Amino acid sequence: MMYGPCPVTIAETHPGRGPEASGSFAPSFPPQSPEQETRTMTQLPPFFYELFHYSIPRQGPGDDDSTRRALDLLTPHLSTAGAKPLKVIDLGCGSGQQTLALAGRIDGSILAVDNHQPFLDELMRRAGRAGVADKITTACRDMAGLSSADGPFDLAWAEGSLFVMGFTAGLKLCHDLVRPGGCVAVTELCWFRPDPPKPCREFHEGHYPVMTDVEHNLDLVRAAGLQPVDHFLLPEAAWTDNFYVPLAARTAEMRRLHGSDPEKLPVIEAVETEIENYRKHSAFFGYVFLLARRE
Secondary structure, three states: OOOOOOOOOEEEEOOOOOOOOOOOOOOOOOOOOHHHOEEEEOOOOHHHHHHOOOOOOOOOOOOHHHHHHHHHHHHHHOOOOOOOOEEEEEEOOOOOHHHHHHHOOOOEEEEEEEOOHHHHHHHHHHHHHHOOHHHEEEEEOOHHHOOHHHOOEEEEEEEOOHHHHOHHHHHHHHHHHEEEEEEEEEEEEEEOOOOOOHHHHHHHHHHOOOOEEHHHHHHHHHHOOEEEEEEEEOOHHHHHHHHHHHHHHHHHHHHHHHOOOOOOHHHHHHHHHHHHHHHHHOOOEEEEEEEEEEO
16 A cells, blocks of 8 residues: 555544645645654554565555665765665565665665565565575564664665654654664655645545645654755656556455455455545655655
């Protein structure tokens, strides 16, 4: 899902985050305060992982070109760039498409973290085929259980995963995991415009009510003790070609196999609704790569 491999039900309050992705405007959502972000989630049913199986390339929007672009933009800001092998942590890596893109680009090592072991197993199979397995180590852990004691790293990477623990808490974790002079690269769902159609707005309010615009998210980056250095929007193909097209095929197969199952059908329908929401309203929201440095 656009919200990553996470629960279908999210209850969240976050006074301080409004809407946009390029430019500024008066938020159409109530201003909220980042310090009050809380999140509770339901336990994921096993069927969720069956639907978001590692046989699809990604568990969320993204593309290799954007991963490489983000790395290239950050490299000049890494104080030890070129001086020694980089130590990278990839948080919520899933089956690791972005991990492989990073491994093919860096001189260094990557610790890939996810709480679903089958994703990590698939990552290492792919890494072996790509010839980069020697650069990657995996850890089956909950991101929320990590701390500064697990670092320090030169670079913390999180594509579409920080929302699982709350974006503010996730940014603080990234700050704590990297050394001074280290960098952070994350993608976060953002509003591009302040006037989304009612169905689009209601969909996101029901799934991710703290969703806001780029400027508000950059403020959260700064509040976490990080200095923004760049940001850019993920292209539409990162949603369609690399994620929703294979996911739609997977969902159709799951509907054929499990469409009469009262427990599985709601999950299938939720994914179908999400895909349709993006098809109709992609001009109003999307993922943004946010790049920052710990001073």
